[in-house]
Amino acid sequence: MSRAFIAQTPGLHFGGAAVRQLAHRAGRTPFFAYDRSAIDARIRKLRSLLPSGMHLHYSIKANPMPAVVGYLATRVDGFDVASAQEMALALDAGAAPTDIGFAGPGKSQDDLRRAVATGVNVHLESETQLRLVTALGWELGVQPNVAIRVNPDFSVGHSGMRMGGGATPFGVDVDQVPALLRELEAREVALAGFHVFWGSQCLHAPTVILAQRQSVELVVRLASDLAAPPRFVNLGGGFGIPYFAGETALDINAVCEAMHEWLPRLYECLPGTKATLELGRYLVGEAGVYVCRVIDRKRSGGRTFVITDGGLHHHLAASGNFGQVLRRNFPVILGDRPDTASNERCHVTGCLCTPLDRLADDVDLPEAHIGDFVVVGQSGAYGRSASPLHFLSHPEPIEMLV
Template identity: 85%
Template sequence: MSLTLIRRPPGLQFGGVDVRQLADRAGHTPFFAYDRSAIDARIRELRRLLPSGMHLHYSIKANPMPAVVHYLAGRVDGFDVASAQEMAIALDAGTTPAAIGFAGPGKSHDDLRRAVASGVNVHVESETQLRLVTALGWELGVQPSVAIRVNPDFQVGQSGMRMGGGAAPFGVDVGQVPALLRELEAREVALAGFHIFWGSQCLHAATVIEAQRQSVELVLRLASGLTGPPRFVNLGGGFGIPYFAGETPLDVKAVCEAMHDWLPRLGERLPGIVPILELGRYLVGEAGIYVCRVIDQKVSRGKTFVITDGGLHHHLAASGNFGQVLRRNFPVVIGNRPDGVTRERCHVVGCLCTPLDRLADDIELPEAHIGDFVVVRQSGAYGRSASPLHFLSHPEPVEMLV
């Protein structure tokens, strides 16, 4: 009697591992997985293209998973944080305080006390923050490292989110910076640097190039009256990744080539200053997936709904509720049968009691069965940590670095 082996079709490979094996490792769905080889490839590409002397920082807000931060600690030049907890993660990864920048419009007294005591660079965003930081320095007997985050006097188009250029809670308006510089001098605190963050999620190279050039001109203007150059200037990042059909990846080569034009002038005018490129989603966004399992499938008034054990409580961005003006689908596949022949149009929804809980709308996928894995790509940034995990008290997703 001969046995006939039934071969399962190959599943989606991620980090060299079949998605079904990833699910076994996770122990249950839903889960996030992050591919260290994809992170390495992105950093290698940037190091090859960036001018020498340009420092690369990781913005922890994009993905604060400690294993990801620890992995990046030996591969980037520093971190930028937006809370005391993110600061603790960066310090725990072995990063020196001088390589950490702490930004954010709403730093509490405790946040600032911990930052001053730790010796990280505090990017002040108001006169109140400046006075509190310098007072804490006197109280703790340390010289605080203070940078000024500047709300630029220019705006850029074609970026996913503008972070400056108009009335904003972020940074200090350009016109108010000279007064803060005088107050720093009066309080006998040296300026560590400037931080200019103009926007994020930009896929248009010409926009990034122009924003960086204007940022450099602004820094040169602000620093013209200083007795000595600041130690660093954080020029933000803004590099986007394609999420939706029809989007074209950012031409990073063109952006980096333009840096070779303006970087020498910055160094000539401000000798010894360290330029910093701060990137978050560009380093990790495409290196992550979110995986949930099909638990039901039904037809309602002619429309097919694929119901999963995941949803917006784990991945708010994929649901279209993370600041998107128009709801569009992230790249979604059936992980265990990505090449299934029988296909259907369907809505992929989560398990929550709200019509907002949709992972994909009116999408064509291989016909889904109960037990199948739904995989959402481009999920390495602003996934788990940017989502309302406790909504309806469902279990939290696992995270893995593979």
């Protein structure tokens, strides 16, 4: 992995004395550390580029650490959640219920009861969810706040994960939306907004721009026969971050410049409608590191293995998701000697009894000694909470917001 790519990874300034101080604060390894200043810098940059009136939501699933959610509560305009527990995190952080969107294809009746009672915006993904929400509204004596999550009739390339277009469990197909709108009217349930989520982890600015333009046109078309414009339109996010050598950061300047061109069309057709971007990893992914300690080193078959007290049970994405993807190395440094020239090619592994427990393959590092810190960058999103923490029953990692 090139030193240039390592150098552009924001979280990896946690090296040398800084990583030792973090380890002292944590009390043990492994741990995740999230940097307030990096989060703030990302949000300030976005705010400086986004058109006036564009609202910014944080998608809690990216990193649900309560301290992170609480910190972001005063820096974003709302939250998007995918469970009742995430909804509780947002409310505990001080978010107004109407600034919270609850999406997900499999909401339980208990989830929906809590959402309706609280007054958050329930993003409907099926007719079944509408029936349940309506019944709960009558039961609780409240008017539910609902939006329709739309499965768009377009699909995009250059996206790490496609979340819409074609057959999918997410959202309501475009051609089924008019019937759902009529059902809403018949049930006397007011529509608060639309939600269009086309994909995630996209680094290709032209793709993001095209998807956003198509999302706006889709919503304008669907809302054309409404008695009044929707209160909000959630245009999703999809902004990616570079994880691997050879990847280039998303050209956020180009994306935001295009927003200045297409957003007036939305406001002209749907006056008073609030436009929202829903971002997760783009806000916090580069602000975090995962730190573990070297507990052994050995030679086998002519190769050097550096064995740590961490691994895939804490950071599944860095290990390659149980072999489900072609694994590539996240940015990795030896925290004790970040500026020392690399003089050893090695495999950095975890402590689990599976050959899939690899944090880095064939990586060039300074010679690692027992007790040294291994620091994995780009670890602020989909790290601890997206990993099989109980696999092999090792201790869970600590999390810190610093």
